[in-house]
Amino acid sequence: xxxxxxxxxxxxxxxxxxxxxxxxxxxxxxxxxxxxxxxxxxxxxxxxxxxxxxxxxxxxxxxxxxxxxxxxxxxxxxxxxxxxxxxxxxxxxxxxxxxxxxxxxxxxxxxxxxxxxxxxxxxxxxxxxxxxxxxxxxxxxxxxxxxxxxxxxxxxxxxxxxxxxxxxxxxxxxxxxxxxxxxxxxxxxxxxxxxxxxxxxxxxxxxxxxxxxxxxxxxxxxxxxxxxxxxxxxxxxxxxxxxxxxxxxxxxxxxxxxxxxxxxxxxxxxxxxxxxxxxxxxxxxxxxxxxxxxxxxxxxxxxxxxxxxxxxxxxxxxxxxxxxxxxxxxxxxxxxxxxxxxxxxxxxxxxxxxxxxxxxxxxxxxxxxxxxxxxxxxxxxxxxxxxxxxxxxxxxxxxxxxxxxxxxxxxxxxxxxxxxxxxxxxxxxxxxxxxxxxxxxxxxxxxxxxxxxxxxxxxxxxxxxxxxxxxxxxxxxxxxxxxxxxxxxxxxxxxxxxxxxxxxxxxxxxxxxxxxxxxxxxxxxxxxxxxxxxxxxxxxxxxxxxxxxxxxxxxxxxxxxxxxx
Amino acid sequence: xxxxxxxxxxxxxxxxxxxxxxxxxxxxxxxxxxxxxxxxxxxxxxxxxxxxxxxxxxxxxxxxxxxxxxxxxxxxxxxxxxxxxxxxxxxxxxxxxxxxxxxxxxxxxxxxxxxxxxxxxxxxxxxxxxxxxxxxxxxxxxxxxxxxxxxxxxxxxxxxxxxxxxxxxxxxxxxxxxxxxxxxxxxxxxxxxxxxxxxxxxxxxxxxxxxxxxxxxxxxxxxxxxxxxxxxxxxxxxxxxxxxxxxxxxxxxxxxxxxxxxxxxxxxxxxxxxxxxxxxxxxxxxxxxxxxxxxxxxxxxxxxxxxxxxxxxxxxxxxxxxxxxxxxxxxxxxxxxxxxxxxxxxxxxxxxxxxxxxxxxxxxxxx
Numbered sequence: 001x002x003x004x005x006x007x008x009x010x011x012x013x014x015x016x017x018x019x020x021x022x023x024x025x026x027x028x029x030x031x032x033x034x035x036x037x038x039x040x041x042x043x044x045x046x047x048x049x050x051x052x053x054x055x056x057x058x059x060x061x062x063x064x065x066x067x068x069x070x071x072x073x074x075x076x077x078x079x080x081x082x083x084x085x086x087x088x089x090x091x092x093x094x095x096x097x098x099x100x101x102x103x104x105x106x107x108x109x110x111x112x113x114x115x116x117x118x119x120x121x122x123x124x125x126x127x128x129x130x131x132x133x134x135x136x137x138x139x140x141x142x143x144x145x146x147x148x149x150x151x152x153x154x155x156x157x158x159x160x161x162x163x164x165x166x167x168x169x170x171x172x173x174x175x176x177x178x179x180x181x182x183x184x185x186x187x188x189x190x191x192x193x194x195x196x197x198x199x200x201x202x203x204x205x206x207x208x209x210x211x212x213x214x215x216x217x218x219x220x221x222x223x224x225x226x227x228x229x230x231x232x233x234x235x236x237x238x239x240x241x242x243x244x245x246x247x248x249x250x251x252x253x254x255x256x257x258x259x260x261x262x263x264x265x266x267x268x269x270x271x272x273x274x275x276x277x278x279x280x281x282x283x284x285x286x287x288x289x290x291x292x293x294x295x296x297x298x299x300x301x302x303x304x305x306x307x308x309x310x311x312x313x314x315x316x317x318x319x320x321x322x323x324x325x326x327x328x329x330x331x332x333x334x335x336x337x338x339x340x341x342x343x344x345x346x347x348x349x350x351x352x353x354x355x356x357x358x359x360x361x362x363x364x365x366x367x368x369x370x371x372x373x374x375x376x377x378x379x380x381x382x383x384x385x386x387x388x389x390x391x392x393x394x395x396x397x398x399x400x401x402x403x404x405x406x407x408x409x410x411x412x413x414x415x416x417x418x419x420x421x422x423x424x425x426x427x428x429x430x431x432x433x434x435x436x437x438x439x440x441x442x443x444x445x446x447x448x449x450x451x452x453x454x455x456x457x458x459x460x461x462x463x464x465x466x467x468x469x470x471x472x473x474x475x476x477x478x479x480x481x482x483x484x485x486x487x488x489x490x491x492x493x494x495x496x497x498x499x500x501x502x503x504x505x506x507x508x509x510x511x512x513x514x515x516x517x518x519x520x521x522x523x524x525x526x527x528x529x530x531x532x533x534x535x536x537x538x539x540x541x542x543x544x545x546x547x548x549x550x551x552x553x554x555x556x557x558x559x560x561x562x563x564x565x
Numbered sequence: 566x567x568x569x570x571x572x573x574x575x576x577x578x579x580x581x582x583x584x585x586x587x588x589x590x591x592x593x594x595x596x597x598x599x600x601x602x603x604x605x606x607x608x609x610x611x612x613x614x615x616x617x618x619x620x621x622x623x624x625x626x627x628x629x630x631x632x633x634x635x636x637x638x639x640x641x642x643x644x645x646x647x648x649x650x651x652x653x654x655x656x657x658x659x660x661x662x663x664x665x666x667x668x669x670x671x672x673x674x675x676x677x678x679x680x681x682x683x684x685x686x687x688x689x690x691x692x693x694x695x696x697x698x699x700x701x702x703x704x705x706x707x708x709x710x711x712x713x714x715x716x717x718x719x720x721x722x723x724x725x726x727x728x729x730x731x732x733x734x735x736x737x738x739x740x741x742x743x744x745x746x747x748x749x750x751x752x753x754x755x756x757x758x759x760x761x762x763x764x765x766x767x768x769x770x771x772x773x774x775x776x777x778x779x780x781x782x783x784x785x786x787x788x789x790x791x792x793x794x795x796x797x798x799x800x801x802x803x804x805x806x807x808x809x810x811x812x813x814x815x816x817x818x819x820x821x822x823x824x825x826x827x828x829x830x831x832x833x834x835x836x837x838x839x840x841x842x843x844x845x846x847x848x849x850x851x852x853x854x855x856x857x858x859x860x861x862x863x864x865x866x867x868x869x870x871x872x873x874x875x876x877x878x879x880x881x882x883x884x885x886x887x888x889x890x891x892x893x894x895x896x897x898x899x900x901x902x903x904x905x906x907x908x909x910x911x912x913x914x915x916x917x918x919x920x921x922x923x924x925x926x927x928x929x930x931x932x
Contacts, residue, residue, distance in 0.1 A: 459653055459655065462655045462657060465716070466672075468643070468717070469643075469669035469672060469716065470646075470673050472643055475643075476643075479668075484659055
């Protein structure tokens with residue numbers, strides 16, 4: 001490439017383009033190794049057996065009855081989770097956004113809390129309530145009914161816990177759509193002679209439908225790929241889903257990588273298809289109701305029913321909070337007898353996980369290291385990519401978007417398996433670094449999308465004026481754009497930290513002796529320690545996550561008030 | 566320092582935002598790119614700034630080539646030494662006023678003392694001497710404008726670009742800034758290129774005006790020339806010519822004088838403004854200003870050239886004049902009349918327009 005400066009100091013175009021080509025090539029190379037390679041490895045493993053290309057194994061795998069069962073279970077669990085999360089999420093969102101339900105301001109932030117918590121701990125705590133014989137609800141109701149009514153170790157149990165934990169997704173999407181909807185659209189319906197109910201059914205809901213549907217697909221995809229909850233609640237009752245089956249193929253001796261790869265590919269293609277459907281839905285029906293202005297739509301007067309609304313919302317929160325309180329009680333007892341006894345009150349379980357149990361201590365330390373370093377690296381990578389995507393005119397940027405967003409469609413267990421296949425014979429395998437890398441890649445879409453919207457909110461003229469003041473592109477970014485997005489980046493860092501602390505699926509595929517993460521340690525402890533000990537560990541993780549939630553809220557409200565000033 | 570733009574073109578995919586624009590800005594003068602939104606004026610300005618990479622053409626600032634597609638030259642914006650005031654002012658909210666204004670000096674590695682001294686001096690000059698340490702986020706619109714101006718001028722660029730700098734100010738403030746800008750330019754001697762869609766702003770600020778339309782240069786000249794002698798129907802309409810009518814060339818007199826047949830026997834004499842001579846029977850467009858139309862009671866002057874009978878259809882009192890809509894044969898003519906002799910709706914009038922005030926264009930020009 002010719003580098004020539006004219007007498008007047010002009011730089012020829014090739015050099016200008018040259019920098020960009022190197023940057024783009026580096027990004028593509030990085031994404032190829034971290035995103036494409038693991039997924040390609042899974043697909044490759046699925047169709048290539050020892051003797052070459054073969055579909056015989058695929059046929060064999062899919063004719064196994066256990067896989068048919070697991071597929072049915074996966075679809076049923078996901079569908080039930082969507083029904084529960086969808087009805088709860090839409091109802092609560094409508095109550096908060098459009099009704100005069102009392103205590104809305106209190107309910108709104110609380111409704112989002114399950115979003116940040118670990119569903120594995122949720123599953124653990126629901127065991128305390130609804131395990132077949134020992135669950136509190138069963139021990140109370142059995143004398144009355146003559147039988148134990150609840151069995152959390154079932155398709156219903158798994159779907160129930162997932163539905164509770166994914167209701168905030170639907171809630172968030174629907175709330176956003178309802179709050180950004182121009183009130184005039186509904187008022188126009190009323191002025192055209194429609195009743196309140198007709199307005200809700202004919203105008204409000206259709207306008208929110210893309211958001212609700214899209215959230216439901218997201219819940220379906222996530223439920224289909226989820227690993228931790230089916231592992232905790234399904235395995236004891238011999239209820240397998242595709243994800244737990246994939247894990248079994250690898251964890252049980254002799255491991256069958258080919259079968260795991262075939263199932264992973266099937267699961268991956270399924271989630272890709274659904275995600276594509278979700279994107280098509282959002283693209284096809286982008287109504288111009290979202291203006292970014294904070295409309296205050298008029299609320300519907302529910303009369304006395306507003307207390308029913310508050311009751312519904314409180315009930316949802318109880319379903320989330322009560323099991324955790326039960327878990328807290330369990331963790332404070334030296335042995336769990338099915339009910340709380342003051343005589344058995346102890347902190348020994350906390351002492352055990354914090355100071356004695358090697359796996360627990362290591363899990364906590366490992367997760368803190370991975371999450372702190374990983375979130376920092378993820379934020380840095382997201383910021384760099386966002387700046388390249390939003391603030392340069394480099395060629396082939398759309399490809400970067402697609403590749404970076406691809407992991408959003410990949411269930412953690414599949415991504416973890418891909419990393420296992422791709423990196424098992426490298427020195428990275430068996431280190432915290434590989435687990436961290438898998439986390440970063442899996443949540444790159446989250447980091448990038450959030451960072452991009454922060455960067456988009458900064459007017460281009462702000463960095464263009466820096467360029468006109470003599471700053472290079474890099475100087476304009478570091479001295480103008482980065483300082484302006486920094487406060488928002490802290491929130492993204494915390495969100496990723498929370499996500500990494502509770503991660504289960506990829507860790508399960510990649511951990512080795514010594515690199516257990518917090519969630520892995522929790523699952524291990526559940527196998528060999530009494531209930532109280534795993535309860536204590538679960539409570540500790542929940543407190544850590546709640547602390548982060550409080551910080552996130554604190555930061556975002558501080559940012560909003562400083563913007564208002 | 567002069568600025569030369571030759572054959573400038575910029576396309577975005579299939580959209581041709583600028584297609585072959587040529588102009589020269591003489592040192593120390595002010596040129597305004599005027600046109601409606603989407604005419605390519607801002608793209609042209611941003612190409613000069615280096616914020617857009619043109620598709621073709623050549624741009625020189627002084628004797629330095631900053632862009633040339635044939636030679637493969639593109640100078641990054643930070644190396645062009647051009648100042649720019651943005652439409653949104655683009656004040657960095659995380660810095661103080663001094664931090665904003667001193668940034669160009671700091672980034673070029675000037676010693677701290679010099680940065681401080683020159684920053685304070687330029688702030689004094691734009692009338693913000695006491696705001697040096699104020700956080701920039703706490704400024705009013707007018708103050709932000711001055712900070713943006715100070716920042717664009719502090720490193721003493723020979724060329725300063727202004728992207729609709731006055732459009733976000735209220736009317737009074739705009740008036741004052743306009744004057745101050747002219748005083749500053751006289752004092753510092755920079756070459757200024759403005760972009761605006763506001764004809765008043767263009768007329769009052771500029772030494773020369775360049776009217777742009779659909780990515781092309783429509784007309785270039787002094788404000789008086791462009792205003793009084795629009796070269797195309799587009800320019801006429803854009804500069805507020807309220808009466809623009811389509812017709813046919815009826816006959817051609819000498820020295821570029823024509824008569825345009827507007828239908829129903831209404832003929833208006835006008836000056837032929839197209840470069841090629843008119844042909845009898847071809848389609849043409851005629852334009853004249855509302856304030857050049859004399860409105861009189863019917864019968865006061867004998868019918869003759871450019872006198873048309875009509876009826877007052879609407880009259881609106883606008884303070885210094887009355888705005889009339891007059892129904893005259895096939896035409897609906899806008900006119901302005903004095904407030905002391907008002908007509909009312911339904912009055913029979915006749916209107917008179919001097920042929921020198923009527924501009925006729927080839928119909929293909931009527932964009």
